[in-house]
Amino acid sequence: MKVELQNLTKIFPSRNKKSGEEVIAVNNFTFTIPDGKLIGLLGPSGCGKSTTLYMISGLQKPSGGKIFFGDDDVTELAAENRGVGLVFQNYALYPHMTVKQNILFPLQNLKGADKLSKDEMLDRAYNAAKLVQIDELMDRKPSELSGGQQQRVAIARALVKMPKVLLLDEPLSNLDARLRLQTREEIRRIQKETGITTIFVTHDQEEAMSISDMIVVMKLGVVQQIGKPQEVYDDPTNLFVAKFLGTPPINVFEGEVKGEKLYIGDAAVLDVAGVDDQPVTVGIRPEGFVLDPDGPLTCNLNSVEVMGRDVSVVSTHAASVNPTVRSIIDADNQVATGATVRYSLKPHKVFLFSKADESRIYFGVKSDG
Template identity: 60%
Template sequence: MKIVLENLTKKFPKIDKKIKSEVIAVNNFTHDIEDGRLIGLLGPSGCGKSTVLNLISGLEKPTSGKIFFGEDDVTELPPENRGVGLVFQNYALYPHLNVKDNIKFPLENLRGKDKLTKDQMDAKVLEAAKLVQIENLLERKPAKMSGGQQQRVAIARALVKHPKVLLLDEPLSNLDARLRLQTREELKRIQIETGITTIFVTHDQEEAMSICDTIVVMNEGRIMQHGAPQDVYDHPENLFVAKFLGTPQINVFKGEICDGGLFIGKDKVMDVKPETASGNAQKRDVYVAVRPEGFVAVTEAESSEENLLHCDFIKMEVMGRDTSIISNHEAFDGTVIRAIIPSDTRPQFISGEVSFKLKPSKVHVFDAETEEAIRI
């Protein structure tokens, strides 16, 4: 099912006297979600991603804008008539019912021509349980199950009616790290097997990038950027997206473009095209953002070469495959610089200063005023 969100806006009335105007949770949100795709709504807490999900499901009505499922305008359609399956952060299972009855519950509420016989319901329950691999737990109560098993029950309950759209609102947040990894892989498998258009809300960028076909990065109710996860990571369109995606976080420096070079403090780190400077200005203030994997540590003998970034060494953290070099620089816009290099290439000795070459593909430059990306 293709979903079209057209100029969606959702405003909530002010509830605090200190707030002078309405709260805009979703602001002119426009996006097309292709049939059978798994899309991730990604952003910090309060950015509006769950509100978008609630608008699609019908739990909230938009202040303005339209929602289309295929060619049908469903903006005013009640939630129960939209054909959506919802999975929440808390599993919302009925503790007095066993797994079988929890999954069956949505089917028991069907009426008229959609009403099913007991045998038909049992068959659908077994089909959904097999899909999430809990068919051997049908007689168990939720209290006797792990968090991952309970989440699978919630997913099976959402799938049992064969929804047109599956909506997942931070479904993995209550699971430990190992279960999160396992369950997100299961979610991707289920989505591929069913072909259901799925919208996955999360603040965890690693989750979104690992399983989604497309990610939509949001902030303050607006779309900051959307696209294939790796494309968004490799080509952030603004400083917010660059800082939000990536673990550890990208390293941001105050810099400038002048005399045909990109400078961080006194260090010229890269050559640039002369036309990159704006207008007739002799220099252009910028932010220079470098991914942790974008540093190449050089030896003391090489530290006098051109186009190097010279930093004050703090310490090294050896993490097996990789090593983090922790350092600082007068132009750094943060606490400490974290450079990640392969452990087998780390320098044998580092004194009070460490020098880096920067990988051009991992360096992103943004205008200091607009924070929009500059291609150099």
């Protein structure tokens, strides 16, 4: 089922009546989620991603805009009639019911033509349980399950009624690191097997990038960028998106463009064709540095962290906005243990942003080899 959001807006009235300041949680969100895709809503806390999810679920009413499931306008439809499956951040499993009763619960609510016989219900509950691999835990209470197992039960409960859309609110935030890795692959697998359009909310960019077909990066209620994870990573539209995606995070420098050359400090580090002279903010991905004894960018070497596959070089630079500059280079490279380290830069890993509004300034790369 295709999900279409048109100018979706949510305004929360101010708590303080005197100041009358409203909070715009979601501002003019327009996006069409293609059928059968896994979409990650990504942003820091308070960016409106959960509010968007709850508006799609019907638990919150939009202040403006429209929501379509397929061709049906569901904006005014109550949550119970939308046919969505929702997995809550802390799962909200009914603690007094067994796993089986929890999964059966949505089925027992079906009325009229959708009403199922007892056997059909059990059948579907067991199928859903098998899908998330908890069919052996059916008679346990939620309190007797681990976090990961509870998560699976919550997903099974959301899937059992065969929802048109599956919504997951921070599905992995309550799991430990190892389980998180495993579960996110699991969510991907389940989504692929069922083909249900799935939207999930996360503040963890790695999580979103790793399993989503598309990611939506949000900030203060405004969508910053929508695209395939790799595209957004490789081609951020503004400084916020560039900073938000990637671990280790992007290195940010104060720089200046003079005569189509980018200066960081006094050194001209890169040719930037087609950019007017102006001060700029420079973002350089950690993997955008190349060790080069004659390289234009000279940093003071702090430490070298060996991580097996590759090496992380921590250094400082006067023009760096962050306290340290972190680069990641292949472990085959020998890092000189001098006082300074010199780099040349990979042009496609370097992004320029306007000082005024942090938007991206594109530059042409000279193709001289």
